[in-house]
Amino acid sequence: MATSWDAVIIGAGVNGCAIAYNLAKRGLRVVILDKTDVCAQASGQNGGGVRQSARDPRELPLAMLSVSLFSSLAEELDQDVEYVQAGNLRLCTTSEQETAMRAAVAQQRVDFGLDVRYVDRGELEALNQHLAEWVVGASYCPTDGHANPLLTTYAFARKACELGAELRTGETVTRIRLSRGTVRSVVTDREVYSTGLVINAAGIGGRAVANMVGLDFPMTPVFTEVLVTEAREPMFAQMIGTASSDFYGHQTTHGSFVWGGFVGYETFLHDGHHGGTQRPNYPEVASAICRTVLRYFPGLGELNVIRTWGGLIAQVADKVPVLGPVPEVPGYISATGFSGHGFGIAPAVGRVIGQAVLGETPDVDLSPFTADRFGPVH
Numbered sequence: 281m282a283t284s285w286d287a288v289i290i291g292a293g294v295n296g297c298a299i300a301y302n303l304a305k306r307g308l309r310v311v312i313l314d315k316t317d318v319c320a321q322a323s324g325q326n327g328g329g330v331r332q333s334a335r336d337p338r339e340l341p342l343a344m345l346s347v348s349l350f351s352s353l354a355e356e357l358d359q360d361v362e363y364v365q366a367g368n369l370r371l372c373t374t375s376e377q378e379t380a381m382r383a384a385v386a387q388q389r390v391d392f393g394l395d396v397r398y399v400d401r402g403e404l405e406a407l408n409q410h411l412a413e414w415v416v417g418a419s420y421c422p423t424d425g426h427a428n429p430l431l432t433t434y435a436f437a438r439k440a441c442e443l444g445a446e447l448r449t450g451e452t453v454t455r456i457r458l459s460r461g462t463v464r465s466v467v468t469d470r471e472v473y474s475t476g477l478v479i480n481a482a483g484i485g486g487r488a489v490a491n492m493v494g495l496d497f498p499m500t501p502v503f504t505e506v507l508v509t510e511a512r513e514p515m516f517a518q519m520i521g522t523a524s525s526d527f528y529g530h531q532t533t534h535g536s537f538v539w540g541g542f543v544g545y546e547t548f549l550h551d552g553h554h555g556g557t558q559r560p561n562y563p564e565v566a567s568a569i570c571r572t573v574l575r576y577f578p579g580l581g582e583l584n585v586i587r588t589w590g591g592l593i594a595q596v597a598d599k600v601p602v603l604g605p606v607p608e609v610p611g612y613i614s615a616t617g618f619s620g621h622g623f624g625i626a627p628a629v630g631r632v633i634g635q636a637v638l639g640e641t642p643d644v645d646l647s648p649f650t651a652d653r654f655g656p657v658h
């Protein structure tokens with residue numbers, strides 16, 4: 281006879297584990313299933329940015345909730361997750377960028393009350409003494425920051441398990457069975473899990489999982505890369521981005537710099553020339569990211585790169601997730617499609633999906649994230 285579970289979570293990335301933690305904390309019998317392992321995909325590959333600034337307005341309330349939860353996460357999960365709340369600087373190099381950035385921060389301040397402002401070159405120099413002369417100013421959000429994604433994900437997983445959740449790795453979900461349109465069980469390559477509630481937190485596998493219940497939405501994997509340098513004495517603690525979005529990153533608490541970015545090459549490589557989605561990363565891309573970083577931080581030229589890696593972003597057509605219950609399929613909840621910025625909002629995702637499961641009003645309105653925003657779901 282199949283074991284019965286209150287909830288089956290597909291995917292042991294940061295979002296699946298954060299959801300499991302929130303459900304286990306509320307007394308639900310939960311199992312997390314992953315075809316590989318904890319942190320096997322995007323949650324083990326990302327740049328660690330915890331950012332509210334420059335978020336899509338639909339996602340900003342989630343990002344603001346998440347920042348408030350990150351402040352006490354170490355205490356809550358009994359694990360230092362290397363959370364540093366030292367602000368985010370989004371650097372501008374032209375007067376056109378400055379004009380657009382001033383307008384963007386004004387809107388985020390007025391519409392959402394976010395503590396963000398434009399800082400000109402003089403104030404910027406007081407915040408960060410290492411910038412090249414061509415940087416004219418930046419947006420500055422003092423409550424943004426960064427954290428260690430592996431420590432955070434494992435901390436959620438460990439705490440969920442301490443609270444009674446089960447984690448089963450190396451097990452692939454192949455089917456979700458419905459009865460009269462309602463979730464009844466989850467089938468893997470090993471076992472059948474009887475449940476009335478399945479949560480799709482499968483990252484880039486999320487579209488295939490949605491297809492198992494007859495849903496579809498436009499989501500594609502997009503390849504992106506990260507590099508880490510050798511350690512250096514502390515230089516600056518802010519998370520860095522640019523108005524041109526040509527790179528992002530920060531100096532970790534260990535002294536290494538983690539820099540990530542696209543150079544435009546990856547999409548071309550992704551489109552079939554090198555064997556689909558299972559490619560390694562490419563040395564040309566790391567070199568290009570380094571050249572860009574040095575245009576903004578010329579003093580880092582002596583640092584050696586010690587490791588590079590790539591990962592796939594679960595990119596939805598409008599770049600915000602598909603999040604929440606789907607009324608057409610009772611018992612199915614979506615938590616996928618985080619489109620390259622789903623680490624920073626994971627604590628909030630865990631909280632609001634937990635609230636939705638328990639029939640409470642989520643702290644953040646989930647209506648902008650419905651599966652049917654692209655058209656009928658079936």
Ligand SMILES: Cc1cc2nc3c(=O)[nH]c(=O)nc-3n(C[C@H](O)[C@H](O)[C@H](O)COP(=O)(O)OP(=O)(O)OC[C@H]3O[C@@H](n4cnc5c(N)ncnc54)[C@H](O)[C@@H]3O)c2cc1C
Binds near residue numbers: 292327593
């Ligand atoms: C290089 C890179 C840099 C990034 N930088 C940042 C950043 O700085 N800040 C930020 O906020 N975000 C960043 N992101 C995005 C962030 O990493 C993701 O949005 C987030 O980790 C998604 O977490 P997740 O739990 O939803 O999915 P994932 O971590 O991808 O986990 C999904 C899991 O589901 C499992 N799975 C899939 N299908 C099945 C199946 N059928 N059966 C069983 N298991 C299955 C997979 O094995 C996987 O472990 C970055 C992403 C990349 C790739």
